[in-house]
Structures are given as structure tokens and as C-alpha cells.
Amino acid sequence: MFAALEFPPLSHIVNWPGLFGTDGKLYEVNKVVLVYFFAVILTALLFILGNKRRLVPSGAQNMAEMSIEFVQNEVIMPTMGRDGLGWTPFMLSLFLFIFFTNIFEIIPVIQMPGSARIALPMVLALLTWVCFNVAGIKHQGLGHYLKNSLFPPGVPIALYLLVTPIEFVSTFLVRPFSLMVRLFANLLAGHILLVTFAVLSAGLFTAKWYAVFLPLPAIGLVFFVAFEVLVSFLQAYVFTLLAGVYIGGAMNPEH
Amino acid sequence: MLLANMVTNKGLAALTYGLGAIGPGIGIGYLVGQAVQAMARQPESAGMVRTTMFLGIAFVEALALIGFVVFFLGQAG
Numbered sequence: 001m002f003a004a005l006e007f008p009p010l011s012h013i014v015n016w017p018g019l020f021g022t023d024g025k026l027y028e029v030n031k032v033v034l035v036y037f038f039a040v041i042l043t044a045l046l047f048i049l050g051n052k053r054r055l056v057p058s059g060a061q062n063m064a065e066m067s068i069e070f071v072q073n074e075v076i077m078p079t080m081g082r083d084g085l086g087w088t089p090f091m092l093s094l095f096l097f098i099f100f101t102n103i104f105e106i107i108p109v110i111q112m113p114g115s116a117r118i119a120l121p122m123v124l125a126l127l128t129w130v131c132f133n134v135a136g137i138k139h140q141g142l143g144h145y146l147k148n149s150l151f152p153p154g155v156p157i158a159l160y161l162l163v164t165p166i167e168f169v170s171t172f173l174v175r176p177f178s179l180m181v182r183l184f185a186n187l188l189a190g191h192i193l194l195v196t197f198a199v200l201s202a203g204l205f206t207a208k209w210y211a212v213f214l215p216l217p218a219i220g221l222v223f224f225v226a227f228e229v230l231v232s233f234l235q236a237y238v239f240t241l242l243a244g245v246y247i248g249g250a251m252n253p254e255h
Numbered sequence: 256m257l258l259a260n261m262v263t264n265k266g267l268a269a270l271t272y273g274l275g276a277i278g279p280g281i282g283i284g285y286l287v288g289q290a291v292q293a294m295a296r297q298p299e300s301a302g303m304v305r306t307t308m309f310l311g312i313a314f315v316e317a318l319a320l321i322g323f324v325v326f327f328l329g330q331a332g
Contacts, residue, residue, distance in 0.1 A: 010327060074306065078302075078303065078306045079306075178314075178317045181317065181320055181321055181324060182313060182316065182317050182320055184324075185320035185321075185323045185324050186316075186320060188323075189320075189323055234309075237309065238309055238310075238312075238313045241306070241309060241310060241313070242310070242313060245310065
């Protein structure tokens with residue numbers, strides 16, 4: 001009955017042709033690369049415009065101060081404590097960059113989250129992996145860091161046969177993998193959700209009897225766009241929060 | 256139509272994802288419910304509870320999301 005509502009294959013909604021005649025070239029610029037450019041520019045703009053330091057903030061400075069306060073109070077203080085405040089620039093740029101790549105999911109004309117291609121989450125997860133390992137080695141020394149992360153204290157010696165491989169896998173392999181998959185799959189799912197409702201709404205133009213029910217998807221689409229704003233914020237928050245937990249755990253092994 | 260003809264990779268992938276979403280669904284529901292209870296009992300610790308709740312949600316949700324990725328891999332294969 002709904003045969004007219006053909007859902008496009010996945011490759012049609014996440015693969016984009018190259019713009020500016022760069023199709024297939026090594027330096028191909030497609031929509032997703034454009035989103036990365038925009039996100040980098042927006043993050044840099046917030047850093048530059050927020051640097052005016054007037055007593056009564058306005059415009060971009062307001063925004064910058066709000067995001068700095070958010071990252072410091074909600075991400076760094078609960079996870080890393082006061083020692084972690086030196087990580088503010090890294091965490092802030094991570095948060096803003098992920099948020100801006102995500103929010104392009106609902107910006108008209110573009111409507112493609114940069115994080116829905118695996119490359120970006122992968123790079124960010126590897127960056128976080130490198131950061132928490134370097135933080136651990138720097139604060140505890142290589143030997144202590146490995147000892148604390150592979151041989152957690154307070155475990156009977158015989159159990160280390162079981163605990164050490166599990167700790168190794170969960171700390172050094174599963175952490176970056178789950179960071180990557182979480183960001184990627186959430187945004188891909190959101191994008192597919194929006195496409196699904198958009199395809200259903202396009203069915204409004206049909207003249208069949210079931211067109212009576214089809215305003216519902218259009219209303220749903222509006223609500224899901226609002227929902228995706230929440231998701232793109234939340235995923236940026238969760239990614240930074242987990243990066244904070246990992247780095248904080250590597251810095252102070254007691255907690 | 257025979258049942259054997261109706262079972263496709265797509266259908267199996269969708270079914271498996273549906274099964275895989277049950278556990279994390281229960282988990283997140285329980286987690287948020289308990290967090291709300293904790294916040295109602297001790298509103299002064301709401302900030303800490305909220306941070307921990309998001310952490311927990313992130314870990315629980317990862318399972319459902321791995322299922323979601325496997326769903327697409329299964330559709331392709």
C-alpha cells in the first residue's frame with residue numbers, strides 16, 4: 001500500500017557527491033567536509049570573538065563565557081576536580097567542535113551531521129585515547145600508570161589472571177571504541193530518523209485515502225527536529241564528560 | 256508465501272536489533288527512575304546525581320548503539 005514511499009538506501013543519505021568539481025579527487029570537498037570546515041570556523045570564531053574581555057559581555061562574548069562556564073562546572077569539576085582546569089581549552093574545543101558538527105544535522109540546506117561518518121568520531125576517540133594515556137604517563141609515570149590500570153589494588157593475587165586481561169581490554173580497547181560508536185551511531189540514527197519522517201511527510205502529496213493520516217509524520221518531523229537539537233547537545237556533552245572521566249581517572253588513580 | 260521466503264537479511268537484522276534494544280531500554284528506564292528518586296529525596300545533590308546519571312546512560316546506551324550499527328552491517332551482508 002505504501003509502495004510509493006520508497007525509503008532511499010543508506011548510501012544515498014550519508015554519501016554526498018563532491019562539490020566544486022572535485023568529485024573523486026584526493027582533496028574532494030563534499031557536504032561532510034564542508035560541515036567540518038564550518039565547525040572549525042565557528043569554534044575558532046567563538047574563541048576569537050570571546051577574547052574581547054569587556055566587563056559587560058555581549059553577543060559572542062556572552063556565548064563564549066557561557067560555554068566556558070558550562071565546560072568548567074559541568075564537565076571538568078565533577079570528573080577531574082580542580083587539577084583538571086588546565087584541560088579547559090582542550091575540553092572546550094572538543095565540546096564546541098562536536099556540538100557544531102552535530103548541529104548541522106538540522107541546519108537547512110546542509111542537514112547532515114558531520115559525525116554521522118565514522119571518520120570524525122574515530123579521530124576524536126583516538127585523540128582522547130592518546131590524551132588520557134599521556135596524562136596518565138605524565139602524572140603517574142609509565143610503570144605506575146600501567147600498574148594502576150592493569151592491576152587494580154585490593155584484588156586477591158590469583159584473581160589477577162582474570163582481572164588483568166579484562167582491565168586491559170576495557171581500558172585500552174573498549175574505551176575508544178565505545179566513544180567512537182556512541183557518537184557515530186547516535187547521530188546516524190538521528191539523521192535516519194529525520195529522513196524517515198521527511199519521506200513519510202513527502203507522502204502528503206499523494207491523493208490516496210491514507211493521506212488523511214499523513215499530517216502526523218509532518219508534526220512528528222517538527223518534534224524530532226527539536227529532539228535532535230537536544231541529542232546533538234547531549235552527545236557533545238557525553239563525549240566530553242567521558243573524556244574528562246578517562247583523563248581524570250588517569251591523573252588521579254584513587255578515584 | 257512460504258515463511259522461508261519471507262525471512263530476509265533485512266528482516267533478521269531488524270528483528271535482532273529489536274531484541275537487542277530491550278535490555279538497554281530496561282536499563283535506561285531503571286537508571287533514570289532511580290536518579291529521579293535520588294534527586295527528589297536529596298535535591299541538594301541533584302547536580303552530582305545528574306552527571307552520574309548521564310555517565311551511566313552513556314554506558315548503557317552503548318550496547319543499544321552497537322546493536323544499531325550491527326543492524327546496518329547485517330542489512331548489507
